[in-house]
Amino acid sequence: MKKKSVTRIFSAVMVVAMSTALCACTGGSSGNSSSGNNSSDTPEFIFGMSQTITSVDPHEDTDAATRCVLFNVFEGLVKPTAEGVLVPAVASDYVISDDATEYTFTIREGITFHDGNPVTASDVKYSLERSAATASGSSALSSVSDISVPDDSTVVITIDSPNSEFIYNLTTAILEESNDAEQATNPIGTGPFMITEFEEGEYLDMAKYDGYWSELDCIDSCRFKFIDSATTAYTELESNAIDCLQYLTYEQAEALGDDYNIITTSMMLIHGLFLNNAAESCPALQDVRVRQALNYAIDRDEINDTLFAGESQLIQTHGYPRVAWYNSDTADTYTYDTVKAKELLKEAGYEDGFTFTIKVPKEYDQHVQTAEIISNQLSKIGVTAKLDKVEWTTWVSDVYKGRDYEATVVGFDAASLAPSTWYVRYYTTSGNDFTNFSNEEYDKIYDQAVASIDEDEKMELYGQLQQILAEEAASVFIEDPADFVALSADFTGYVSYPLSAIDLTTIKAAK
Secondary structure, three states: OEEEOOEEOOOOOOOOEOOOOOOOOOOOOOOOOOOEEOOOOOOOEEEEEOOOOOOOOOOOOOOHHHHHHHOOOOOOOEEEOOOOEEEEOOEEEEEEOOOOOEEEEEEOOOOEOOOOOEOOHHHHHHHHHHHHHHHHHHOOOOOEEEEEEEEOOEEEEEEOOOOOOHHHHHHOOOOOHHHHHHOOOOOOOOOOEEEEEEEOOOEEEEEEEOOOOOOOOOOOEEEEEEOOOHHHHHHHHHOOOOOEEEEEOHHHHHHOOOOEEEEEEEOOEEEEEEEOOOOOOOHHHHOHHHHHHHHHHOOHHHHHHHHHOOOOEEOOOOOOOOOOOOOHHHOOOOOOOHHHHHHHHHHOOOOOOOEEEEEEEOOOHHHHHHHHHHHHHHHHHOOEEEEEEEOHHHHHHHHHHOOOOOEEEEEEEOOOOOHHHHHHHHOOOOOOOOOOOOOHHHHHHHHHHHHOOOHHHHHHHHHHHHHHHHHOOOOEEEEEOEEEEEEEOOEEOOEOOOOOOOOHHHOEEOO
């Protein structure tokens, strides 16, 4: 048996902070008050977002923006840190069996929900079962065969086969079982901040939770302000109406004055032109030679230089280059070569080119601008790429869920730190294989990787998966984009995470 209080996830992540004096989040329980901290010792922090969140229910299939916001409200048995480490959260410690099929957790003594009620093992069991049911077959918890509760402070989770990555899935939010009827509209978490008001499409207000299990030295309150476009959001930033804004272009960041400090970090996104490998309306995309031609015809350097001042990390597979699992051998699979692209098109029977449509969420400037550059580049090989700019909610329903599209430009974050959750996106029968990629060898290797409990073997197998995605041109993988973040000079402490998270516990008023 192996007792774990801290789990190393990755050997290499990019962590960038505005201040080295980050807030202290260690220490004992601070009481059981059910109210937020409204002492107004610090000014309200206003975080601008050019995308509204889709739900306050953490068990829904949420997007990156929603996960960023709710990171502050909900916690799992374990939680990630900015350094790429899993640490106990709702649980105080845990034990993993040698064969990685049984995980035993001890609930943290004195931990409470935002209404002041204590967290019990029954709440944990309820939460994990609810999360699995909400996500249906695509749940990372679908491998759970049993959850037992020997006593109020112990939970034993048994999975149906060995999986050393399973611990990464236990960041799943723990909710209060007695609040079952209101989880979708008024969920109650255990995190450092509690929701005080939510006006859909406009803002979500949070206040620091006085009863949090660890000491907090940070802002007292935050408003996440949802703004209808990136352009409008930048205008509000310029006028000091908001204190922080992510995803600026390099030109926008350079144009800001001394009122803001700029943090340059990584978005931890797989940014690319994603292709529907089974698009009936565009049979050309079903041909691997055509998909390879698109990879040769797209100049990744131009996109990087134009939009991100050359600060992005170029990629050619679905792998995050700043983490240890990344297979750098894929980096030179395709060079910018329009002659090679035309040869492949001719070989596939498309010597005169073809036409397809890129559906792109209009709220994201970097996606729209990337699609525009791609359209211009593809015209050089006789391929016409039309742009269809759609609302984000339409993109989610039609493209991601409905798979009603030919191509799209978007970025995928590491929603979980378990590599298996990244690569299941291309598994033939996966519910979130929205590109409809299907490869028998890929599926076989994926199964082997998930079953392995040897880290070196896993790394080798996941590297093979990345190689297949590159060689089979599952999509046109472009870059992990640079992220230029503006933070008001009135505040310090912005920290970059290796997954979607905006951590309010590190934000302080500047002295």
